[in-house]
Amino acid sequence: GAVVSQHPSWVICKSGTSVKIECRSLDFQATTMFWYRQFPKQSLMLMATSNEGSKATYEQGVEKDKFLINHASLTLSTLTVTSAHPEDSSFYICSATERGEGRDEQFFGPGTRLTVL
Amino acid sequence: AQKVTQAQTEISVVEKEDVTLDCVYETRDTTYYLFWYKQPPSGELVFLIRRNSFDEQNEISGRYSWNFQKSTSSFNFTITASQVVDSAVYFCALSVRDYKLSFGAGTTVTVRA
Numbered sequence: 189g190a191v192v193s194q195h196p197s198w199v200i201c202k203s204g205t206s207v208k209i210e211c212r213s214l215d216f217q218a219t220t221m222f223w224y225r226q227f228p229k230q231s232l233m234l235m236a237t238s239n240e241g242s243k244a245t246y247e248q249g250v251e252k253d254k255f256l257i258n259h260a261s262l263t264l265s266t267l268t269v270t271s272a273h274p275e276d277s278s279f280y281i282c283s284a285t286e287r288g289e290g291r292d293e294q295f296f297g298p299g300t301r302l303t304v305l
Numbered sequence: 306a307q308k309v310t311q312a313q314t315e316i317s318v319v320e321k322e323d324v325t326l327d328c329v330y331e332t333r334d335t336t337y338y339l340f341w342y343k344q345p346p347s348g349e350l351v352f353l354i355r356r357n358s359f360d361e362q363n364e365i366s367g368r369y370s371w372n373f374q375k376s377t378s379s380f381n382f383t384i385t386a387s388q389v390v391d392s393a394v395y396f397c398a399l400s401v402r403d404y405k406l407s408f409g410a411g412t413t414v415t416v417r418a
Contacts, residue, residue: 220404222404222405222406224406230410230411231396231408231409231410231411232350232396232406232408233408234405234406234407237403237405279348281350283406285404293355294400294404294406295352296342296349296350296352298347298348298349299348299349299350301348
């Protein structure tokens with residue numbers, strides 16, 4: 189199957205700083221990317237949908253000014269956690285969808301573990 | 306809105322036992338997709354299966370099998386002859402035409418040697 193990478197795989201930062209997480213589709217063009225958040229021992233919750241060349245669509249309760257999403261190309265979406273606080277510590281997972289004739293698979297990245305001190 | 310319920314929080318079995326994970330879903334869409342994912346301690350999601358709403362055939366893949374019943378809105382997953390490597394959190398998920406995944410709460414499976 190197709191490969192999705194995330195960078196970094198883990199990051200520790202101080203409260204108040206901003207952190208950028210990259211999600212790349214390595215061998216296919218992703219028209220849509222999704223960002224999920226998973227707190228310890230909990231399920232994955234969709235944060236936002238990112239479409240190439242347009243503004244991200246955020247799920248209810250997700251602050252768009254805090255979680256900035258940019259999908260500048262068909263292979264890259266970035267999530268920036270601005271002014272991070274300890275409650276933002278979580279596992280962030282992206283997924284990318286390849287769409288086309290006979291193709292509508294969704295592939296997940298390995299995740300990024302964010303710890304805010 | 307879509308909803309997925311995995312009523313079993315944790316299941317513990319001894320190696321070689323069979324284990325069945327329950328998944329019940331809710332959606333008003335007639336076209337939808339059901340998934341199962343495995344999440345080992347490393348955190349990376351491992352895709353196991355996808356089923357569309359028009360295909361009720363049961364599926365078997367090695368020691369894994371899935372039972373899809375639209376009449377009861379269930380998509381259950383069975384691991385036959387479990388092994389220690391099967392220990393993980395298993396998620397059932399649902400998506401409709403927008404491809405957004407709604408995940409169940411997950412079931413933690415522990416297989417003891």
